[in-house]
Amino acid sequence: MKKYLVLIIILISLKSFACDCVIKRLSDWQKSELENSECIFIGEVIEVNDSDLTFKIKVTESLDSGDSIGNVYVAKNWKYCSPYVERKGKWIVYGNMEDGFLRLNMCGISRSFEYPIVNPIPPSPKLYEKNTTEEERKKIYEKFHAKNMEVAFSELELEIIALRKRINYE
Numbered sequence: 001m002k003k004y005l006v007l008i009i010i011l012i013s014l015k016s017f018a019c020d021c022v023i024k025r026l027s028d029w030q031k032s033e034l035e036n037s038e039c040i041f042i043g044e045v046i047e048v049n050d051s052d053l054t055f056k057i058k059v060t061e062s063l064d065s066g067d068s069i070g071n072v073y074v075a076k077n078w079k080y081c082s083p084y085v086e087r088k089g090k091w092i093v094y095g096n097m098e099d100g101f102l103r104l105n106m107c108g109i110s111r112s113f114e115y116p117i118v119n120p121i122p123p124s125p126k127l128y129e130k131n132t133t134e135e136e137r138k139k140i141y142e143k144f145h146a147k148n149m150e151v152a153f154s155e156l157e158l159e160i161i162a163l164r165k166r167i168n169y170e
Contacts (some may be wrong), residue, residue, distance in 0.1 A: 019147035021076065021107035026119055026155055030162075033094040039073075039102060040064040040163065045088045045113065046072070053077040057102070059133045063163040082119045083110045090114070092156065116152040 034040070041064070043057040059071045075095070077084050083104050085091070090113040095104045102111040109118050123144040132140070 007030075013148065022112075024119075026109070029118065030159060033105060033109055034166075037064070037094040037096060037105060037108075039067055039093060039095045039097070041067045042095050043073075043091055043093050043158070045085055045091060048085060049085060051163075052102070053079065057091065060090075063092075063160070063167065065167050073102040074100075075104065078106055080101070081106045083108060085112075092160065105111075111156070113156065115149075116156040118155070120148045121151065133152050 023068060036051075039060075041059045042061040043059050045055055045057050047056040049055065054076050055077065057068045057073050057075055059069055059073070062069065075085070077096075084168060085104070087102055092113070093110045094108050095102050095110065097103075111118060121144070123141065
């Protein structure tokens, strides 16, 4: 009986550490990020350290007039939640300072310019049909992925335009 009780406690505690990022409309996410971020900028990840989950990111454009261009933040990845920075590249960042580190908002929409998908379009049900060949599945997936990337690049561009306009009006 004790074994089952211990197992149940472990499973419950693991669930409490898991992320529960509810998918919602991008516009809702954007509004939430604007309200809850002290740092909003475009930056270049210049160094990634997997051993301590840190990375360095250099501000290339401030999107809230609060970050100096050229400023380098030492940032920390969350262990279990997205977004997660794992390689160098250009990012749009929404975050807050915590214990001297920049932390991207958990379940937020900070994302790389290389792979800006936030809210993917679901694939065609045909992808999961039993009579679909592997080659057909591959073509369906490639089309689905290309459409997601097209939408994501467009959304990122519109988001940056809106953030720039917001700075000019404030």
